[in-house]
Amino acid sequence: MQPPELRLVLGDQCSASLSALEDLDPARDVVLMMEVQAECTYVPHHPQKIALILSAMRHFARALEARGVRVDYIRLDDPANTGSFSGEVARAVARHAPARIIATEPGEWRVLAEMESWEATLGLPVEIRDDTRFLADLAFFRRWSHGRKQLRVEFFYREMRRATGLLMQGDQPEGGEWNYDAENRKPLPKGMLPPAAPRFPPDAITQEVMALVAARFPAHFGRLEGFNWPVTAAEAKRALAAFIAERLPRFGDFQDALAEGEATLFHSLISTSLNIGLLLPGDVCAAVEAAYRAGQVPLNAAEGFIRQVLGWREYVRGLYWLKMPGYGATNALAAHRPLPEFFWKGDSGLRCMDAAITQTRDLAYAHHIQRLMVTGNFALLAGLDPLAVQEWYLAVYADAFEWVELPNTHGMALHADGGVMASKPYAASGAYLNRMGNHCARCRYDVKRAEGEGACPFNFLYWDFIARHAQDFAGNPRMAMPLSTLRKMAPAKLAALRSEAAKFLDTVSPLP
Structure with a gap:
C-alpha cells in the first residue's frame, strides 16, 4: 500500500473546499489539525478569539470524520503537544511516515516561512497550494498592481466587478455608478432600534473549549462570557441569512454610524466566519446580489456590502x-509613543473611545468606524507606535488575522506606509465623531471646545497632528483644506492647541 499523504488544515482553514483537501484519498491520507500554544500567545489573543478558532477546528474535524476522513487531531492540552506547528508536524511525520505534506498557503507571512522550512528539516516533499477560497488570486493582484504608482482600492474594486460580473449590467455598473459610498454615511436617527444579533448558544464542544481557554489564558484581555460566534458552516449560513433578511436593507444607510449602547447596528457580524473559512466570499456576495435582484434590499446597501468583501477584503490580502515581509515595519510619520494603558482598560474618559474599548473587551468585536475613526483615529493623532497599535488590533478582535489586520491598521488607520494604501490620512477632529454618533452628548469632554478646561482631546490632537506633519502633507491635494486652515490660524491659538496636546499626551502616553 502506498504511504499516506499528510494534509494540513490550520485554524482559519475550516472549509470543505480547502485546496489542501482536494484529491484527498480517505482510505489512505491523514488530515493533521493542531491546537498549539504558540499560535494562542504570539500576541495575547482575546479569549473569545481563541475559543472561536479551537471550537471551529473541533467541529470541522468532526465533520471530516463523519465523511470517513482520518483526522489526526492534536489538542491544546495534550501532554505530548510541543506547542508549535513545526513540532507537531514533525511528530505527525514520525507517526504516519507520509510520502509528502500538502498544505494550503497560510494567511500570515511568518507561518509561510515556517512551512517553507519543513522540506529541508523533515526530508520529504512539502506542497503548498494556493488558497482558492478568495475571489482574486495573488497573481491577479500582482498583475493589477504592476507599474502602478498608486494602489488605490477603488480601481482594484472596479476590476473585480468586471471580472466577477457582480452588480454589473454588461460592462457597466448596476445603477450607473461604481460606488455608492456617499449614501453610506447617515447617523442613526434618534429612536431607531437596530435588530438584535442572532444567537448561537455554545454547544458541548464550545463549552469544553471555553473552559480550557479560561484555564489556560486567564490574563488575556477580554471576556469569554457572552460568546456568540458561529462555529460551524451551518451556523455561519444562518448568520448570513439573518443579516440579509434583517439588517442588510438598512446597512447601506447606516454602516458608518456610531451609536451609544448599540454594538452591532446593522453590520453583518460574519467577518469571523469568512476569515476562518466557514463562509466563502463568492457565496456571500452572490447571496447579497440575489437579495438586491429580488428587490429585498436597496442598491446602496448591496453595493456597500459587496464593496467591503469583493473590493476591500480582497485588496488588503493582495497588498499584504x-x-x-517589510510592510509592517515602516513608520512614515515617525510615530513612537507607547500605547496608553486605557487601550486595555477603557477608562480614558473619552466616551467614544471607552465605548469601543469596553465593547471590544466584552465582544471581541467593534465595527469598522469604531476601529478606523475612533481608536484608529486617536492612535494616528497621538502618534502611537505602529507596531504597538498593530499588535493590539491583532490581539483583541476575533476576526483579526495578520493578512487583513496589518494593512487595515498600518496603512488605513495609521498612514504608517506613507500613502501606499490610502491617498490621505484618516484624521478627524471631534466634529466628525459628533456628526456620526451620539457619544459626545454624555462625554466628560466638550466636543465644541478645542482648548481650555474640558476641551475634547480629539480637537487639539487633530490640530497638533496637522501642524506636526504640515510638511509631510504639503504636496497632498486631499490635505489642502486643513493645511489652508492651519496657515490662517492665529499663532497664539495654534500654540495653545499644541500646548494642550503636549500636556495631554505626556499624561497618557509619555515618550520613552
Whole structure:
C-alpha cells in the first residue's frame, strides 16, 4: 500500500473546499489539525478569539470524520503537544511516515516561512497550494498592481466587478455608478432600534473549549462570557441569512454610524466566519446580489456590502502579500509613543473611545468606524507606535488575522506606509465623531471646545497632528483644506492647541 499523504488544515482553514483537501484519498491520507500554544500567545489573543478558532477546528474535524476522513487531531492540552506547528508536524511525520505534506498557503507571512522550512528539516516533499477560497488570486493582484504608482482600492474594486460580473449590467455598473459610498454615511436617527444579533448558544464542544481557554489564558484581555460566534458552516449560513433578511436593507444607510449602547447596528457580524473559512466570499456576495435582484434590499446597501468583501477584503490580502515581509515595519510619520494603558482598560474618559474599548473587551468585536475613526483615529493623532497599535488590533478582535489586520491598521488607520494604501490620512477632529454618533452628548469632554478646561482631546490632537506633519502633507491635494486652515490660524491659538496636546499626551502616553 502506498504511504499516506499528510494534509494540513490550520485554524482559519475550516472549509470543505480547502485546496489542501482536494484529491484527498480517505482510505489512505491523514488530515493533521493542531491546537498549539504558540499560535494562542504570539500576541495575547482575546479569549473569545481563541475559543472561536479551537471550537471551529473541533467541529470541522468532526465533520471530516463523519465523511470517513482520518483526522489526526492534536489538542491544546495534550501532554505530548510541543506547542508549535513545526513540532507537531514533525511528530505527525514520525507517526504516519507520509510520502509528502500538502498544505494550503497560510494567511500570515511568518507561518509561510515556517512551512517553507519543513522540506529541508523533515526530508520529504512539502506542497503548498494556493488558497482558492478568495475571489482574486495573488497573481491577479500582482498583475493589477504592476507599474502602478498608486494602489488605490477603488480601481482594484472596479476590476473585480468586471471580472466577477457582480452588480454589473454588461460592462457597466448596476445603477450607473461604481460606488455608492456617499449614501453610506447617515447617523442613526434618534429612536431607531437596530435588530438584535442572532444567537448561537455554545454547544458541548464550545463549552469544553471555553473552559480550557479560561484555564489556560486567564490574563488575556477580554471576556469569554457572552460568546456568540458561529462555529460551524451551518451556523455561519444562518448568520448570513439573518443579516440579509434583517439588517442588510438598512446597512447601506447606516454602516458608518456610531451609536451609544448599540454594538452591532446593522453590520453583518460574519467577518469571523469568512476569515476562518466557514463562509466563502463568492457565496456571500452572490447571496447579497440575489437579495438586491429580488428587490429585498436597496442598491446602496448591496453595493456597500459587496464593496467591503469583493473590493476591500480582497485588496488588503493582495497588498499584504505584495508588500511583506517589510510592510509592517515602516513608520512614515515617525510615530513612537507607547500605547496608553486605557487601550486595555477603557477608562480614558473619552466616551467614544471607552465605548469601543469596553465593547471590544466584552465582544471581541467593534465595527469598522469604531476601529478606523475612533481608536484608529486617536492612535494616528497621538502618534502611537505602529507596531504597538498593530499588535493590539491583532490581539483583541476575533476576526483579526495578520493578512487583513496589518494593512487595515498600518496603512488605513495609521498612514504608517506613507500613502501606499490610502491617498490621505484618516484624521478627524471631534466634529466628525459628533456628526456620526451620539457619544459626545454624555462625554466628560466638550466636543465644541478645542482648548481650555474640558476641551475634547480629539480637537487639539487633530490640530497638533496637522501642524506636526504640515510638511509631510504639503504636496497632498486631499490635505489642502486643513493645511489652508492651519496657515490662517492665529499663532497664539495654534500654540495653545499644541500646548494642550503636549500636556495631554505626556499624561497618557509619555515618550520613552
